[in-house]
Amino acid sequence: MMKGFSRRGDISKCVELFRMMPEKDDVTWTAMISAFVINGGYEEAICWFHKMLRGGVCLTSYTFSSVLRATASLAALVEGLQIHAGVVKTNMAMTCQFRTHW
Incomplete structure (x- = not known):
């Protein structure tokens, strides 16, 4: 459901859900971060990422990929x-999500 709301640009419904x-x-958590990124809410995506960290939720390569996209879109070099x-540090750099194909 969250993905559907996100695709329609209805972030408020995503947050409500x-x-x-x-x-x-x-x-x-990653679905929420991605929803913000997809809809141009880069600052909100980073804010939700920090909430996720404070909540002790396990981070995945998908989480990192989404939040790095947000920092790149904002040109937030230090944050990125x-x-x-x-x-x-978490050794996720070699997963498919982060490898560069030459």
């Missing part, structure tokens, strides 16, 4: 470098 969920996991350092 997220808040109604009794349990939120890495998939739901800090998040990239998290990618390297």
